[in-house]
Amino acid sequence: MVGNSSLTARGETFFLNLRFMLIVTVFAGNAIEPLIRSLSGMHSLYLWIFSFHMPLFVLVTGYFAGKSLTGAAGRKVLLQIGLQYLIFQTLYSALDVSVFHADNIHHSFFAPYLLLWFLASHACWRLLMLGMGRWSTTAQIIFAVSAGVAVGYLQLDGVWFSISRTFVYLPFFVVGYHFSFEAFARIYNKYVKTAAAAASVLLLLLLSTFGSELPLGWLYGSMTYMQLDAPEWYAGVYRLGMYGLQLAASLAFLGWVPYRLSRMTDWGRRTLYVFLLHGFAVRLAAVSGIYAYLGNAAGAALVLLCAVSFTVLLAQPAVKRLLHPLVEPSVDWMISLQRAALRRSL
Template identity: 80%
Template sequence: MTRESSLETRGETFFLNLRFMLIVTVFVANAIEPLILEMSGLHTLYQWIFSFHMPLFVLVTGYFARKSLNGAAGRKVLLQIGLQYIIFQSLYSALDVSVFHVNNIHYSFFAPYLLLWFLASHAFWRLLMLGMSRWSKSAQFAFAIAAGVAVGYLQLDGIWFSISRTFVYLPFFVIGYHFSFGAFVKLYQQYVKTAAAAASLLLLVGMGVLGHYLPLGWLYGSMTYMQLGAHEWYAGVFRLAVYGLQFAASLAFLGLVPYGLSRMTDLGRRTLYVFLLHGFIVRAAAVSGVYAYIGNAAGAAVLLVCAVSCTLLLAQPAVKRVLNPLVEPSVDWVISLRRAAIRRSL
């Protein structure tokens, strides 16, 4: 095995480990959200998670996208993202109306349903990277930062087409796409990795002490400056500051991620199933009234254990075997229809 292929294999292992750790934080954050205004400890945990988990998830997505961005492979991925979006946007919306009876949600294919913003933005990130393919890396990153700051000035609701998060998190997709695992390994020697891990845990403590000075809306990335109540012309400076926090928090969290191949690595291959399905569990728990019985540290601990356990459950191979047609729908029939249409037009 050549040095390059060895680094590529190690990099894939590292990012699969990271991906599973991140999906755990996604499930935990969504599970504890109904309680963050009532329990300060959960609010601190929630804020700490939001300081890095979406930026890093976008970075990981960019890292794995470089193998399938162009050509037939890229078109196939875009088609599959589109089908996933249609399927789960329909499912979640239908259940909200018929079973969960949830109010105050935009039911429109142009307004991604809660967690499904990631699918819409993923498609746009790929298209944007294709459009920037002839630019230098520095130009791509400069544009991504500028667009992330500028989108906040738009006078509209940032959820439509997931326009706000698409541009706010574009810098992390660009970084992931060009990420050099070799350079990362050289930098993150054991003592640096340990220091980064310690910094991440220190940030958790810091969030508990100073987190009330940072409104959560700035960490969501889904709102414009108008919606965040920042009407000043220099509101973009606040976003640059939040970028600084997210970059630092992400670098720190990477110190907690193991390099080695393990059971976690295999689980990291099926995080899509956790991501697309966990919303049903969280929504069912919310409407069941179970949160009314969680009011102390013991109840919060049980909730955290349940969230991690459900993450492990949804990442099992059996779930993939049963739900593969739903979560990873085949797009071959779409491609066949397109080819047939082209033949008929000739």
């Protein structure tokens, strides 16, 4: 029993470390986006980040969802996700109209604002897992992959209700939910981790050489085949190929993630704050015009340094104490209202 407890704690440490490393790549990827057309190095780094960071973030989310998918805990999480979505969809949309003025944004509660797709999809992944609860793990994965391929054939804009990304990334949520850290730790010993990390570097080099041929839209997962200019009946095969690339890139990146407890582990507990708040910093930087002075190697390095620094800053306990009511709003009042309504109906 002690051994299992130790392994569980080690697995949580690993995934918290991974979660922090991924939020760094999320912040960095969004921060360097204005530079990818003028700097080939930033374009390659951007491709490399998008080859694994969303699939792995969904996998980590599925892993931690295993503790709170059903029962009262599951209902509370769903209510909180819904409230977070309403709050930040309102904030980002209001600031976009008044300050950001971003292009090609649908200002509607039915079209998640940029990074908020993750909240909408997270709620859907949990509901889908509840619906698949009695299926075998194999059946769940087969359905998830099939749905991820099939959703691309819909004749609509994939951003509405975050329908495209919900199903495109569903396989990673399912895998994360059933992830066995014990089996993973047996395989990813010191030598395998070193080889995986080397493969991750090799992938970055390959993307630097051949990445210009890879359409970014396929890595976003937010567009249907129609939007990706792939009307062919066999376009689903391209999605399967993208799954292969994302799986390989994800397995390679895992070689960089330490097993040991560190300060980074603690920061990994507050990645939600970084995720929901970093968009304000990125948008403000974009509208400030500062990127006009950063179109060189030194400027790109400064952007990356700022992204890492702000990630660490937003993951501090003081930020959580200050902004907890906004980022993690209490839903106890909603639960109380539900109970009161139920009592009146009886």
